[in-house]
Amino acid sequence: MSGSLRPDPSRWRQAASVVLAAGWTRPGTATQPSPPPPAEDFRLLLLQRSGRQGFMPGAHVFPGGVLDAADHSADWLDLFAPHHGPPRFGLGPAPVRCNAFPSLPNVAGDGNADSKWTLPEDVAFRICAVREAFEEAGVLLLRPRTSPPDPASGPGLALEPPPGLAAWRARVRRDPSHFLRLCEHLDCTPNIWALHDWSCWLTPFWRGGTRRFDTAFFLCCLREPPPVYPDLAEVVGFQWSSPSEATESFLSKEIWLAPPQFYEVRRLANFASLSDLQRFCLDRALEGRERWLPITLLTADATLQILPGDELYLEDSDFFENLMSTEKTEEIMKEGKQFHRIVIHSRHLYDIHVTVQSKYKHVYPKTSVLSKSHL
Ligand SMILES: CC(C)(COP(=O)(O)O)[C@@H](O)C(=O)NCCC(=O)NCCSC(=O)CC(=O)O
Numbered sequence: 001m002s003g004s005l006r007p008d009p010s011r012w013r014q015a016a017s018v019v020l021a022a023g024w025t026r027p028g029t030a031t032q033p034s035p036p037p038p039a040e041d042f043r044l045l046l047l048q049r050s051g052r053q054g055f056m057p058g059a060h061v062f063p064g065g066v067l068d069a070a071d072h073s074a075d076w077l078d079l080f081a082p083h084h085g086p087p088r089f090g091l092g093p094a095p096v097r098c099n100a101f102p103s104l105p106n107v108a109g110d111g112n113a114d115s116k117w118t119l120p121e122d123v124a125f126r127i128c129a130v131r132e133a134f135e136e137a138g139v140l141l142l143r144p145r146t147s148p149p150d151p152a153s154g155p156g157l158a159l160e161p162p163p164g165l166a167a168w169r170a171r172v173r174r175d176p177s178h179f180l181r182l183c184e185h186l187d188c189t190p191n192i193w194a195l196h197d198w199s200c201w202l203t204p205f206w207r208g209g210t211r212r213f214d215t216a217f218f219l220c221c222l223r224e225p226p227p228v229y230p231d232l233a234e235v236v237g238f239q240w241s242s243p244s245e246a247t248e249s250f251l252s253k254e255i256w257l258a259p260p261q262f263y264e265v266r267r268l269a270n271f272a273s274l275s276d277l278q279r280f281c282l283d284r285a286l287e288g289r290e291r292w293l294p295i296t297l298l299t300a301d302a303t304l305q306i307l308p309g310d311e312l313y314l315e316d317s318d319f320f321e322n323l324m325s326t327e328k329t330e331e332i333m334k335e336g337k338q339f340h341r342i343v344i345h346s347r348h349l350y351d352i353h354v355t356v357q358s359k360y361k362h363v364y365p366k367t368s369v370l371s372k373s374h375l
Pocket residue numbers: 015016017055056061062063064065066201202203204206212213215258259260
């Protein structure tokens with residue numbers, strides 16, 4: 001058994017994403033009855049990547065992208081002072097590290113060098129996610145420097161877009177250090193306190209796949225959806241969908257979701273209301289996020305992504321760096337009991353099978369097997 005992945009420092013890109021969940025009230029009128037509302041009272045922001053992107057072209061994703069050196073610059077210290085500063089910047093006690101496996105030998109850029117960074121990783125990744133939401137969607141998850149965060153007050157609001165949004169965005173896209181300048185200009189800080197640890201996904205091994213991301217997913221609840229302005233470069237469109245609507249859009253081939261995004265959408269289908277979701281995030285704040293690297297298993301008729309806890313999930317780096325093949329899916333499903341896996345039948349049909357208990361006060365996807373009627 002070995003505990004770490006093959007060293008290749010150039011391959012792992014550290015990234016952060018934010019799942020924006022916004023409260024949704026649809027006013028009905030007496031003359032025009034509205035269609036029945038979705039099962040959940042919140043919707044998620046999904047951004048459509050450009051078809052010209054090198055990675056996951058055309059996919060719908062949560063806002064996010066690669067960490068930049070500017071996200072952990074010491075210059076942020078002055079902006080957060082005097083109310084917030086090291087070691088935790090008001091984020092509360094450091095979450096317990098959930099899983100030691102897999103350990104990444106190195107990552108692109110600075111490496112996992114908390115010791116070399118002035119800002120804690122927790123803060124830098126949140127700043128990255130907030131910056132990416134601005135760059136890609138024009139959404140400003142900021143709060144005034146002088147107003148202290150109050151978790152008891154429930155979901156907050158995004159900041160109104162400033163005059164000259166387009167010019168600011170162009171500057172930040174050219175040079176991410178301009179995001180700090182924008183925050184100074186607005187006398188705000190990134191609202192790091194509204195971003196809750198949710199999950200962390202490592203890109204699975206894939207033959208010919210040269211890009212691999214180590215992506216922290218945060219969850220942020222907003223009272224209402226902010227206006228969204230796709231940058232029309234990296235991102236060409238967007239939609240607000242409840243988890244059940246997003247699932248339906250995927251199954252009916254309107255949108256394509258990569259397995260991690262699909263898994264998260266299905267996990268969020270556990271929550272009927274935004275207030276339940278917000279409470280859930282606050283209750284598990286000390287648990288942090290588990291980092292998952294799916295193992296890819298090719299069967300005669302599908303591709304399986306095996307997740308931690310599944311009986312086929314072996315903590316051995318050989319399985320992470322190779323594709324394994326086996327018999328028909330039905331055979332291996334018949335033989336097994338302890339499942340935590342995504343079965344990819346085709347581009348628009350995934351089944352999530354979960355029979356294991358969730359860990360770290362998290363929740364696993366609600367519906368394990370989706371209707372075959374979409375085949
Ligand atoms: C990797 C991102 C899309 C950021 O990329 P960017 O810098 O914007 O180009 C990130 O937001 C993200 O979603 N990461 C999730 C983890 C990941 O790598 N997902 C892709 C999985 S690909 C896969 O599962 C195989 C397949 O295509 O079926």
